[in-house]
Amino acid sequence: xxxxxxxxxxxxxxxxFALVLFSALLPMMTVVNYSVQDSLGQNQFFWNxxxxxRDLLNPSTEIGARFADALLRNxxxxxxxxxxEIPLGIAIALCLPRSGWTIGPLLVIIALPMLIxxxxxxxxxxxxSRADIGLFGAxxxxxxxxxxxxxxxxxxxxxxxxxxVWHWTPLVILLVYxxxxxxxxxxxxxxxxxxxxxWATFINIxxxxxxxxxxxxxxxxxxxxFMIYTEPFVVTGGGPGSAxxxxxxxxxxxxxxxxDLGSAAAxxxxxxxxxxxxxxxxxxxxxxxxxxRYA
Amino acid sequence: MGADIVSEAGLTVVRGRTQSAATGKxxxxxPRLGFxxxxxxxxxPIYWLVSMSLRSNExxxxxxxxxxxxxxxxKYFFILSDPTWTHAxxxxxxxxxxxxxxxxxxxxxxAYAFNRYHFIGxxxxxxxxxxxxxxxxxxxxxxxxxxxYAIGLFDTVWAVALAHCLFxxxxxxxxxxxxxxxxxxxxxxxxAIDGYSFPRFFIRIFLPLIANGVGVTAFFCFMFSWVxxxxxTTLTATDALPFAAVMTRSxxxxxxxxxxxxxxxVLTMIPGAVVIWFVRNHIAKxxxxxxx
Numbered sequence: 001x002x003x004x005x006x007x008x009x010x011x012x013x014x015x016x017f018a019l020v021l022f023s024a025l026l027p028m029m030t031v032v033n034y035s036v037q038d039s040l041g042q043n044q045f046f047w048n049x050x051x052x053x054r055d056l057l058n059p060s061t062e063i064g065a066r067f068a069d070a071l072l073r074n075x076x077x078x079x080x081x082x083x084x085e086i087p088l089g090i091a092i093a094l095c096l097p098r099s100g101w102t103i104g105p106l107l108v109i110i111a112l113p114m115l116i117x118x119x120x121x122x123x124x125x126x127x128x129s130r131a132d133i134g135l136f137g138a139x140x141x142x143x144x145x146x147x148x149x150x151x152x153x154x155x156x157x158x159x160x161x162x163x164x165v166w167h168w169t170p171l172v173i174l175l176v177y178x179x180x181x182x183x184x185x186x187x188x189x190x191x192x193x194x195x196x197x198x199w200a201t202f203i204n205i206x207x208x209x210x211x212x213x214x215x216x217x218x219x220x221x222x223x224x225x226f227m228i229y230t231e232p233f234v235v236t237g238g239g240p241g242s243a244x245x246x247x248x249x250x251x252x253x254x255x256x257x258x259x260d261l262g263s264a265a266a267x268x269x270x271x272x273x274x275x276x277x278x279x280x281x282x283x284x285x286x287x288x289x290x291x292x293r294y295a
Numbered sequence: 296m297g298a299d300i301v302s303e304a305g306l307t308v309v310r311g312r313t314q315s316a317a318t319g320k321x322x323x324x325x326p327r328l329g330f331x332x333x334x335x336x337x338x339x340p341i342y343w344l345v346s347m348s349l350r351s352n353e354x355x356x357x358x359x360x361x362x363x364x365x366x367x368x369x370k371y372f373f374i375l376s377d378p379t380w381t382h383a384x385x386x387x388x389x390x391x392x393x394x395x396x397x398x399x400x401x402x403x404x405x406a407y408a409f410n411r412y413h414f415i416g417x418x419x420x421x422x423x424x425x426x427x428x429x430x431x432x433x434x435x436x437x438x439x440x441x442x443x444y445a446i447g448l449f450d451t452v453w454a455v456a457l458a459h460c461l462f463x464x465x466x467x468x469x470x471x472x473x474x475x476x477x478x479x480x481x482x483x484x485x486x487a488i489d490g491y492s493f494p495r496f497f498i499r500i501f502l503p504l505i506a507n508g509v510g511v512t513a514f515f516c517f518m519f520s521w522v523x524x525x526x527x528t529t530l531t532a533t534d535a536l537p538f539a540a541v542m543t544r545s546x547x548x549x550x551x552x553x554x555x556x557x558x559x560x561v562l563t564m565i566p567g568a569v570v571i572w573f574v575r576n577h578i579a580k581x582x583x584x585x586x587x
């Protein structure tokens with residue numbers, strides 16, 4: 001059914017629009033302002049044009065190399081985290097009972113990690129991954145692995161991935177589980193009549209029906225891994241060296257640590273532009289799926 | 296007759312084999328084992344935190360212990376009797392509550408408008424909202440500080456509550472839009488024919504129909520606001536210091552007070568666990584009903 005065209009609908013959107021103008025556009029303008037100026041201290045600013053941007057996007061400058069590194073590091077982290085979280089989330093969601101008294105408590109237990117404040121998550125893993133007093137670290141060391149979060153770049157990087165998987169696979173599980181519940185029984189009955197195997201049922205019925213939920217899960221997880229801040233900040237502080245200095249951490253280091261406002265602002269804008277582009281791609285895929293569904 | 300039995304048995308086998316496919320549930324030893332291992336891995340870090348909160352600092356830092364040998368609730372009593380901690384806990388709950396109310400209230404009519412009407416710029420506005428969901432908090436920390444300082448809201452619960460609208464309003468609009476889509480448009484038309492004015496229709500008829508959706512949305516707003524730390528700590532200094540910020544302060548007082556930190560950590564999990572217990576049945580149902 002086609003939606004009626006009515007511009008009075010703007011009245012209903014107006015509060016959201018006003019709030020978003022205030023809490024997103026206004027602050028963004030300050031960032032834009034900083035990004036084209038340089039400061040000599042004492043709140044004196046002068047025009048710097050696109051200087052900050054040119055430095056940032058040129059990998060031969062110090063800040064440019066740093067940004068390119070952080071971007072690459074963050075992208076590889078996001079991809080690895082997604083490759084683990086999405087299949088794992090689907091697998092666990094398939095194992096959940098569809099009804100019965102166990103499902104309530106199980107959902108609560110599974111969702112629990114998501115409800116822990118991020119710095120507490122960091123604190124938990126800070127101890128948990130220590131080789132002397134933490135179970136995770138101790139177990140890995142017992143297995144003969146050379147594991148040390150504060151010294152070994154690879155250990156630190158992998159630990160952040162493990163934390164993210166632990167923390168956020170529940171979101172994928174909840175989404176996929178909801179998607180599974182939405183599949184009408186008739187589809188399963190058809191599969192039963194065809195004597196379809198479990199695998200065939202999954203590939204031909206469940207996966208296509210989950211398409212939309214999965215796009216949302218990928219979108220949410222990709223964006224959040226792309227903005228990860230608190231966990232690496234608490235657990236590794238971005239180190240050792242710069243092994244876990246992801247984009248957000250680098251940004252805060254530049255903005256609040258070095259008070260290099262021009263670079264930080266330029267970096268914010270480029271960073272935001274990247275997320276915006278990726279978001280646009282996902283959004284287009286989503287609306288395409290929608291259109292196909294209604295067609 | 297013999298053949299009959301054989302075919303019957305064959306049928307049973309087929310039925311037995313496809314039973315799991317028919318219910319859409321994985322059964323068998325391997326999936327169950329995997330599921331159990333996952334649950335164990337999920338619970339272990341949380342168990343470790345609870346266990347640490349019951350142990351003393353010397354005990355925590357001196358050895359690896361699988362359970363607290365001399366459990367004590369001392370740190371819990373300490374936190375619950377210290378006004379700094381209890382005040383911070385209340386502050387956190389307050390801004391989360393304010394934020395949830397604001398987000399759901401403004402998002403409700405917007406979600407309705409997005410689902411029911413076409414209007415100038417609707418697609419762009421929706422995309423803009425979605426893109427805010429992806430805005431790194433780190434980008435906004437600095438400008439937010441300037442903004443709220445300038446309008447005199449710095450170090451109040453309102454600053455944090457409003458700042459968290461940045462991502463919670465888009466989330467709320469997005470989830471609610473799905474629930475609005477689940478209500479047939481005929482109901483709107485029927486109410487109009489019955490002479491309901493729009494506000495009355497919206498509150499008396501429409502809201503009860505999407506009550507589940509409001510619950511689920513409130514849960515997500517609560518969750519995202521409760522766990523967010525970067526903005527909450529940037530926008531507060533003393534009066535409206537959130538729980539998490541008090542935790543970071545206790546790092547430096549005579550080294551790391553692991554036991555105290557763990558206790559605070561356990562306490563921060565309680566509100567979330569309570570809220571999710573209330574919406575546990577709606578989360579799956581809610582998503583399934585809605586567009587998601």
